[in-house]
Every structure is written in structure tokens, then in C-alpha cells.
Amino acid sequence: xxxxxxxxxxxxxxxxxxxxxxxxxxxxxxxxxxxxxxxxxxxxxxxxxxxxxxxxxxxxxxxxxxxxxxxxxxxxxxxxxxxxxxxxxxxxxxxxxxxxxxxxxxxxxxxxxxxxxxxxxxxxxxxxxxxxxxxxxxxxxxxxxxxxxxxxxxxxxxxxxxxxxxxxxxxxxxxxxxxxxxxxxxxxxxxxxxxxxxxxxxxxxxxxxxxxxxxxxxxxxxxxxxxxxxxxxxxxxxxxxxxxxxxxxxxxxxxxxxxxxxxxxxxxxxxxxxxxxxxxxxxxxxxxxxxxxxxxxxxxxxxxxxxxxxxxxxxxxxxxxxxxxxxxxxxxxxxxxxxxxxxxxxxxxxxxxxxxxxxxxxxxxxxxxxxxxxxxxxxxxxxxxxxxxxxxxxxxxxxxxxxxxxxxxxxxxxxxxxxxxxxxxxxxxxxxxxxxxxxxxxxxxxxxxxxxxxxxxxxxxxxxxxxxxxxxxxxxxxxxxxxxxxxxxxxxxxxxxxx
Numbered sequence: 001x002x003x004x005x006x007x008x009x010x011x012x013x014x015x016x017x018x019x020x021x022x023x024x025x026x027x028x029x030x031x032x033x034x035x036x037x038x039x040x041x042x043x044x045x046x047x048x049x050x051x052x053x054x055x056x057x058x059x060x061x062x063x064x065x066x067x068x069x070x071x072x073x074x075x076x077x078x079x080x081x082x083x084x085x086x087x088x089x090x091x092x093x094x095x096x097x098x099x100x101x102x103x104x105x106x107x108x109x110x111x112x113x114x115x116x117x118x119x120x121x122x123x124x125x126x127x128x129x130x131x132x133x134x135x136x137x138x139x140x141x142x143x144x145x146x147x148x149x150x151x152x153x154x155x156x157x158x159x160x161x162x163x164x165x166x167x168x169x170x171x172x173x174x175x176x177x178x179x180x181x182x183x184x185x186x187x188x189x190x191x192x193x194x195x196x197x198x199x200x201x202x203x204x205x206x207x208x209x210x211x212x213x214x215x216x217x218x219x220x221x222x223x224x225x226x227x228x229x230x231x232x233x234x235x236x237x238x239x240x241x242x243x244x245x246x247x248x249x250x251x252x253x254x255x256x257x258x259x260x261x262x263x264x265x266x267x268x269x270x271x272x273x274x275x276x277x278x279x280x281x282x283x284x285x286x287x288x289x290x291x292x293x294x295x296x297x298x299x300x301x302x303x304x305x306x307x308x309x310x311x312x313x314x315x316x317x318x319x320x321x322x323x324x325x326x327x328x329x330x331x332x333x334x335x336x337x338x339x340x341x342x343x344x345x346x347x348x349x350x351x352x353x354x355x356x357x358x359x360x361x362x363x364x365x366x367x368x369x370x371x372x373x374x375x376x377x378x379x380x381x382x383x384x385x386x387x388x389x390x391x392x393x394x395x396x397x398x399x400x401x402x403x404x405x406x407x408x409x410x411x412x413x414x415x416x417x418x419x420x421x422x423x424x425x426x427x428x429x430x431x432x433x434x435x436x437x438x439x440x441x442x443x444x445x446x447x448x449x450x451x452x453x454x455x456x457x458x459x460x461x462x463x464x465x466x467x468x469x470x471x472x473x474x475x476x477x478x479x480x481x482x483x484x485x486x487x488x489x490x491x492x493x494x495x496x497x498x499x
Contacts, residue, residue, distance in 0.1 A: 070147075290350070
């Protein structure tokens with residue numbers, strides 16, 4: 001069906017499936033597979049073909065979940081492959097572009113981006129045809145109905161078609177599932193793959209052999225998993241992990257069947273089940289670590305969580321803890337213990353990959369963002385826990401370490417940790433103004449130690465000017481307002497404006 005659409009079809013093709021069913025994996029596979037390009041070349045012949053992609057992600061940056069980001073991604077891919085089109089579809093922008101001076105170029109508006117794509121779709125004479133692969137339309141953070149209308153409008157052109165994926169929400173069923181578009185239910189394809197995957201996961205355990213179970217018993221368990229999975233690979237991963245725990249315990253096939261039947265088939269209910277298995281005395285730590293991970297602007301390094309653990313012993317560790325303690329040898333020796341604690345206290349919903357702490361799957365973070373689970377974690381974490389303030393404390397301590405150990409510190413390659421701390425500053429001030437201001441003022445004092453560093457172009461620049469510039473660039477308006485009320489000349493400079 002999909003191959004036929006790639007070669008001969010028009011309009012929209014919709015890949016529908018539940019969360020965790022492998023839609024994103026399939027979309028990336030299709031978009032990058034050589035057969036896709038060959039099939040699209042057959043559709044576009046004698047013209048060329050351009051493939052444009054966008055992958056929505058609700059937990060990502062603004063550009064990953066907005067219409068603006070979608071349009072930018074698509075237009076960039078198209079113009080990169082067909083630069084001759086730029087003059088035709090962006091004439092006003094092109095006429096105002098000065099290749100020798102881009103300092104006054106204005107930001108692209110969503111309307112301007114959309115009009116450029118509309119101009120492309122309206123063209124009757126083109127150098128190519130265009131196929132757009134757009135994953136996770138349900139993770140768009142705006143009006144889904146409006147987005148559906150835009151995509152249907154663009155794909156009405158004989159030179160443009162779109163392959164989309166999403167969960168089977170009503171708005172997408174209405175827009176794409178009524179016979180006007182071709183549709184693929186991903187669970188219709190994956191039954192055999194689910195069976196093979198479940199078998200391979202259990203085969204990794206030494207007790208899953210015909211010496212322990214008969215062939216018929218093993219087939220019964222695999223068939224039960226396949227039936228209950230309903231095409232959701234993530235569910236199979238979680239279930240087989242539980243069954244392997246049963247194999248460790250010496251479970252009989254009857255025990256394994258009971259274990260399987262006791263596990264929820266709904267992913268969110270399964271996630272809650274995993275949390276309920278965490279021992280009670282770990283609940284506060286579990287909730288606090290999960291809230292830090294949910295609140296983080298990006299996945300955090302394992303070292304971050306290791307340092308956060310200092311807070312349990314000293315709330316003011318960010319400024320009090322000796323940085324000499326934090327040496328490379330001692331760091332490596334204690335990281336494994338931190339990894340074990342995260343695994344034990346977070347129910348397996350966080351994983352460490354390449355020393356980065358990430359959610360088991362993107363749907364896990366979505367689950368924690370629901371009102372019910374947010375209330376659950378806040379209650380477990382305690383009223384005295386302030387997630388943004390705790391995050392800033394870690395970055396301030398890391399900044400102090402970086403100042404002392406710049407030659408070896410592994411996380412200091414991209415930017416000083418003070419800049420990371422400023423991303424959480426406004427929210428931290430809302431949580432606990434006095435404590436947040438004390439930390440930010442301390443960062444300002446620490447900047448005194450890096451004046452004259454050529455790495456950051458600080459030569460001949462007053463240290464307080466450096467910090468003020470960072471505060472303004474980061475948009476920490478609450479700190480700015482407080483300082484200006486107390487010290488009206490705080491942002492004055494004898495040299496120039498901090499911006």
C-alpha cells in the first residue's frame with residue numbers, strides 16, 4: 001500500500017498507531033530508505049524529487065513542537081535541495097537580503113514561511129516534485145484542526161504530497177481517515193514482528209529454553225504477549241522485562257501467565273504500576289529525581305544527579321562543598337553507585353544512555369506531564385522541594401568546579417554552567433526569591449575569577465559587565481527588575497550597553 005502510494009499516489013498518506021507502537025521508528029526508516037527515493041523518483045519523473053522531513057516532539061524545544069518549526073524545517077530542506085526556487089517563492093525576502101551584511105535580517109514569521117510553501121505548491125512549472133514526511137502530528141502544540149487544514153491544502157498540489165504519522169485521535173480520523181487519504185494502521189503490520197521481538201527478548205535469559213519449558217508452553221506465552229500487545233512495542237519491552245524477572249525467580253509457566261495477565265495493557269497504567277513497585281522509603285527521592293528530569297530543558301548528565309545528591313546532606317552545598325573533593329578519580333568511582341540508585345528508585349522509567357539520564361520512552365514524559373501524575377509527584381516530593389532552585393544549585397557547583405578544573409572537566413566543552421543555570425532562574429525566583437538571588441549573586445561574584453580569559457573574549461572587560469550581559473541575554477527579567485528597584489544604576493557601564 002505505502003509503496004504504491006510512493007510510486008503513484010497523491011495527497012496524504014496517514015500512518016496511525018498507538019503511543020509506543022513504533023510510528024517514529026517507521027517514519028525515520030521510510031524517509032531514509034533508498035527504496036523510498038527510487039519510488040518517489042518514479043512518481044516525479046521526468047522531474048527530480050525533493051524529500052523534506054520534520055519530527056514533532058512535545059517534550060522538545062519550541063521549534064520541535066510548533067507550526068513555525070515545522071514550516072522552517074520543510075522550507076529549509078526544499079531550498080537546500082532547490083536553491084533556484086528561493087527567488088520565486090520568497091521574492092520579498094530575497095530582495096531585502098544583503099549577502100554582505102546579515103546583521104539586520106529579521107526573523108521569519110510563521111505567516112511568511114507558510115506563504116512561501118503555498119507559493120511552491122501553486123507553481124505549475126517546477127524543477128522537482130516534493131514529498132514531505134511529518135512524524136508525530138499529535139505532538140504539535142497548537143490547533144490540530146488548523147494544522148490538518150494546512151497539510152491538506154499543501155498536499156492538494158499535484159507537485160506535493162505528505163506522509164504523516166500520529167496517534168488515532170478523533171481530529172485526525174476526521175481529517176485523514178474518511179477515505180480521502182490512504183491510511184495504514186501500524187498494528188496491522190507488526191503482529192509477526194511483535195512475536196519475534198518478544199521471543200528474542202526472552203531468549204536472552206538462560207532459563208527460557210526447552211530444558212525448562214516445553215515448546216508448547218513457550219508458544220503459549222509468546223502468543224499471549226502478542227495478543228495483548230495490540231501492536232505496542234514499548235509494552236512488549238516492559239512486559240518481557242517483568243517476565244525475565246520471573247525467570248530469575250524460577251517462575252513456572254503458570255506463574256508467568258499469571259504475571260502476564262496481572263500487567264496492565266494500557267501504557268499509562270503500566271507506568272503507574274512500575275512506580276507502585278518502588279519501595280516506600282524511596283518515594284521522596286524518586287519523585288524529586290523525576291521532577292528534575294521532567295523539568296530539564298534537555299536530558300542531563302549522570303554527574304548532574306550525582307551532585308544533586310549533596311543537597312540531602314547540605315542545602316547550601318552549591319557554595320559550601322569543596323570543589324577539591326570533586327576530582328576525576330573519585331568522580332568515576334562513584335558514578336556507578338549513582339546509576340544503581342537511579343535504577344532502583346525510579347521504577348525503570350529513567351535509563352542511562354551514554355551517561356545521559358533519559359526517559360525510557362517519550363511517552364513516559366508525556367505521562368508525567370498529566371495533571372494526575374504531576375500532583376502525584378509533587379505530593380511525594382514534598383512541599384519544601386523546589387525543582388528549579390535545586391537545578392540551579394547543581395549548575396552553580398559545576399561552575400565552581402569548572403573554574404578550578406577547567407583542563408579536565410568533561411562537561412565544560414560547550415558553555416560555562418552559569419549560562420545553563422540562568423535558564424531556570426526566573427522560575428527559581430518564583431519558587432524562593434531570597435535563595436535564588438543569593439545563588440545568582442554568587443555566580444556574579446564567581447565571574448570575577450574568569451576576567452581576562454581569552455576563551456570567552458573577556459579581555460579588558462569588567463567582570464561585573466560579563467555577568468550582567470549574561471543575565472540580560474538569558475532574559476532573566478525577574479532578577480533584572482529586582483536589581484533595578486534596589487540599585488537603579490546596576491546595569492550601567494562605563495564602556496557600553498551590556499547588550
